[in-house]
Amino acid sequence: MGFLDTLLGRTKPVQPNLDALFSLPTAAITLQAAMGFTPTGTGSVCFRATEGRAFHDIEAEVRELLSMGADAPQVEVTGDSYGFTWLVCKHSSDDMASLVTDLHAVNTSLADGGFGPQLLCTLVGFTDASGRKLGIVYLYKRGTFYPFAPQSGEHRDNALELEVRGNVGADLKTETDLSRWFPVWGAPGL
Amino acid sequence: MVRTRYAPDRGLQARMGLTMFLLGVVFVAFVIALVFILAAFKLSGGAIIFFAVIFGGGMAFGSLFWSDKIALRAAGAQEVTPQQAPQLHGIIDRLCALADMPKPRVAIAQGDMPNAFATGRNSKNAVVCVTTGLLRRLDDKELEGVLAHEMSHVAHKDVVVMTIASFLGIMAALLVRFAFYGELFGGGGGRGGGNNNNNGGALPVMLIVMAVGVVVYAVSFLLIRLLSRYRELAADRAGALLTGQPSALASALTKVSGAMSAIPTKDLREAQALNAFYFAPAFKSDTVSLSTMFSTHPSLERRLRQLSEISTQLGQ
Numbered sequence: 001m002g003f004l005d006t007l008l009g010r011t012k013p014v015q016p017n018l019d020a021l022f023s024l025p026t027a028a029i030t031l032q033a034a035m036g037f038t039p040t041g042t043g044s045v046c047f048r049a050t051e052g053r054a055f056h057d058i059e060a061e062v063r064e065l066l067s068m069g070a071d072a073p074q075v076e077v078t079g080d081s082y083g084f085t086w087l088v089c090k091h092s093s094d095d096m097a098s099l100v101t102d103l104h105a106v107n108t109s110l111a112d113g114g115f116g117p118q119l120l121c122t123l124v125g126f127t128d129a130s131g132r133k134l135g136i137v138y139l140y141k142r143g144t145f146y147p148f149a150p151q152s153g154e155h156r157d158n159a160l161e162l163e164v165r166g167n168v169g170a171d172l173k174t175e176t177d178l179s180r181w182f183p184v185w186g187a188p189g190l
Numbered sequence: 191m192v193r194t195r196y197a198p199d200r201g202l203q204a205r206m207g208l209t210m211f212l213l214g215v216v217f218v219a220f221v222i223a224l225v226f227i228l229a230a231f232k233l234s235g236g237a238i239i240f241f242a243v244i245f246g247g248g249m250a251f252g253s254l255f256w257s258d259k260i261a262l263r264a265a266g267a268q269e270v271t272p273q274q275a276p277q278l279h280g281i282i283d284r285l286c287a288l289a290d291m292p293k294p295r296v297a298i299a300q301g302d303m304p305n306a307f308a309t310g311r312n313s314k315n316a317v318v319c320v321t322t323g324l325l326r327r328l329d330d331k332e333l334e335g336v337l338a339h340e341m342s343h344v345a346h347k348d349v350v351v352m353t354i355a356s357f358l359g360i361m362a363a364l365l366v367r368f369a370f371y372g373e374l375f376g377g378g379g380g381r382g383g384g385n386n387n388n389n390g391g392a393l394p395v396m397l398i399v400m401a402v403g404v405v406v407y408a409v410s411f412l413l414i415r416l417l418s419r420y421r422e423l424a425a426d427r428a429g430a431l432l433t434g435q436p437s438a439l440a441s442a443l444t445k446v447s448g449a450m451s452a453i454p455t456k457d458l459r460e461a462q463a464l465n466a467f468y469f470a471p472a473f474k475s476d477t478v479s480l481s482t483m484f485s486t487h488p489s490l491e492r493r494l495r496q497l498s499e500i501s502t503q504l505g506q
Contacts, residue, residue, distance in 0.1 A: 007210065008203040009346040009424030013431060014290045048288060050434025052505025081277075082284055083331050083435075118434055120287055141290035154276065179293055182283035185276075 013117035016140030018107045020173060024124060025096040027136065027145075027171040031126060034167045037134055040125040041093035042189040044086045045106045048118045058113040062087070062106050073102055078188050084120060086188045099124070107140070116140075123148075125189045132157070134164060135190050136172070137181075144175035154185055199427060199496075206420040210355070213413045217358045220406045224365075224399065231395045238368045238399075246361035254353045258295075258317045261309040267299035267319045278325070281334050282318065285341055289432055294318045294344055298325070304446045308340035309349055316344040328442050335439030336446075338429035345428065348421050355417055359410045366403035369396045418486040426493055427500060434504060436497040443497075447490050 005012065031037040049055050059077075066075045066089065074090040087106055091099045103122050110119060119140045126134040135148040147164040149157040161181070165174050175181060184190075224239060253260065262269070272279040279296055286293045294308065294316035304324040310316035318340050320333075328336065343349075430436035487493075 006347045006351065008206055009348070009351075009421050009428075010198045010203060011289070011342060011345050011428040011432075014288075048284075048434050050504045051437055051501060054505050055434070081330065082280055083334065084284065117288070117431075120284060139287055141287060177292075180287070182287060182293075183280075185280070 014141040015116045016107065016111060016119045017143035018104060018111065018140070020143050020145075021100055021104050021107070021122065021138060023172055024100050024136065024138075027168045028096045028124075028126070030168055030171050031164070035128065035164065037126040037128045037132075037164075039093050039096050039099075040127050040189070041091045041095065041099065042088060043091075043099045043103050043122065043124040044088040044187065044189040045103055045122050046080075046084050046086050046120040046184070046187070047110060047115070048083070048120060049085050050115065050118060054113075055115060055118075058110060058115060059085075061113075062109045065105060065109060066102060073099070076188070080186065080188075088188045096124075121184065123184060123187050123189055132160065133190050134160065135184070135187065136164075136168075137184060139175065139180070142175060142180065143173065144180075145172040146175040146181040148181070148184060148187075148190075150183070150185065150190060154183075156183060199424075202420060202423055202427070206417065206424070209413055209417045209420060213355055213358060213410060213417070216406060216409050216413065220358070220362065220402065223402050227395060227398050227402070238365065242361050242365040242368055246357060246364050249360055250353050250357040254311050254350065257349050257353075258310040258315050261307065262297055262317060262319065265299040265307070265319060265321075266301070267297040267317075269295055269297045269317070277330070278320070278333075278337075281330065281337055282341070285334070285338055285432065289341065289345065291341065291345055294341065298322060304328070306336050306340050308343045310344065311349060312347070313344055318344070324446070327445055331435060331438040332442035332445065334433055335429060335435060335442050338432045339425050339439060340429075342425040342428035342432070343421075346421065346424060348425070351421070352414070352418060355414050359407055359414055362403045362407040362410060366400050366407065369399045369403065412483060415484055415486055419488045422487050423493065423496055426496060430497055430500045431504075436500040436504070440494050440497040443490060443493055 028039050049059065063075055063077065066073060076088045076090075078086050078088065080086060089099060089102045089106075091102070103124075107119060107122070110116065121140065122138040123135045124138075126136065128134075133150060135150075136145055137148050138145050145168075147161040147168075149160040149164070151157050168174065261267075270278070275296065275298060278298070282293060282296060292313050294310065294313070295318070297317050297319040299319055299321045301321045302323040303321055304327050306318070306320040306324055308316060308318045318337060320336070324336065325333065426439065430439050433439075
């Protein structure tokens with residue numbers, strides 16, 4: 001926010017940074033090699049639907065786009081208790097590249113339709129042999145990633161999260177401000 | 191080409207800019223008038239002006255620096271942790287991620303009056319506070335709309351802007367008071383140097399200074415109120431665009447203002463000092479058109495009209 005923006009009380013909607021998503025496949029390999037976490041093959045895009053016809057048209061377009069093609073993913077749309085919409089894509093667990101391509105397609109469609117500011121985050125799920133769950137969350141507005149490891153009863157495994165950050169730090173641009181590692185409880189795909 | 195539905199409201203910005211410009215003009219005119227009056231009577235009112243600036247500046251700075259603590263104290267609010275209020279924190283977390291802004295502290299005030307405010311001199315010290323009455327009356331979507339409005343106040347640095355704007359009013363009021371007491375105790379305007387040899391001339395001078403001060407105070411008061419109303423509209427707009435749900439905020443506004451006027455005024459008087467930063471003004475609104483000139487918030491109809499315009503804009 002510049003001085004003039006403050007003076008005139010205006011906010012520029014923040015546009016998302018989309019391309020950083022493509023560093024996820026590399027990070028997935030690192031995670032598997034270093035910590036034994038494998039992708040679940042599920043990824044989701046979270047956005048805030050705006051009211052009115054225009055957004056719903058674009059949302060329908062996106063779902064249609066994803067259902068085309070030979071290796072079309074399973075797509076599912078769910079809402080959460082905060083009023084945000086989650087578009088969940090399911091691929092086979094070894095096909096991280098296709099998953100990321102699909103997630104990116106969703107983002108681009110929304111951003112091209114003029115709804116970039118409505119994108120909240122993208123989440124890709126991982127799990128290890130002992131059943132621990134881990135999500136890598138991408139924050140569009142910051143262009144950064146952070147780990148989210150939910151445990152039962154709305155607790156998070158901070159030790160695991162910090163360990164993950166240490167491991168994928170070289171592959172992903174991780175969020176340095178810990179106060180922005182906000183939890184996404186009950187996110188679909190985790 | 192990506193089209194944008196998030197165009198700023200140029201008309202609103204122009205009116206806001208003009209209001210601030212006029213405030214500046216009044217301020218400069220005030221200072222020049224003082225200098226001229228004192229020079230014409232060959233008097234030094236330097237001490238009085240000096241004290242008015244120091245006290246006025248000190249008060250403005252103090253209220254700015256401790257704004258978060260003062261406001262929380264006055265509202266009787268307690269800061270809450272994510273464990274104590276998970277849903278409230280969750281909504282704010284998501285709004286922060288959407289808007290790319292640091293998370294403010296979150297507080298809850300016990301009270302049946304449905305209201306919310308944001309304060310703090312910068313985004314690091316910002317606090318967003320809601321009353322339990324608001325939490326009880328609004329559903330999650332409406333609450334999100336209200337919080338987005340409050341967080342827009344933080345993003346727009348409205349506490350700083352309004353404090354600086356109020357500085358002029360504070361100073362004019364202090365000057366009137368000092369001039370009055372100065373006259374009362376026969377001090378005139380003199381500083382004790384060689385230039386106040388004529389104490390008899392001080393009386394009309396101080397009366398003139400007081401008159402000018404009163405006029406400046408009245409004009410700046412109206413301008414500050416006007417500016418406050420524009421900033422509310424700007425926060426409504428930014429909040430509605432952030433959530434993409436202008437109608438949820440509109441619904442919250444109708445609910446809150448409907449419930450507000452049902453509450454007896456006796457309870458509300460305590461809240462008056464906080465009014466400029468409240469989500470909806472805490473005293474009863476009446477329908478006399480003159481009252482809108484003195485109010486810190488735009489009328490409900492004006493706010494709803496803007497929100498429905500945004501709704502149309504988003505649907506295109």
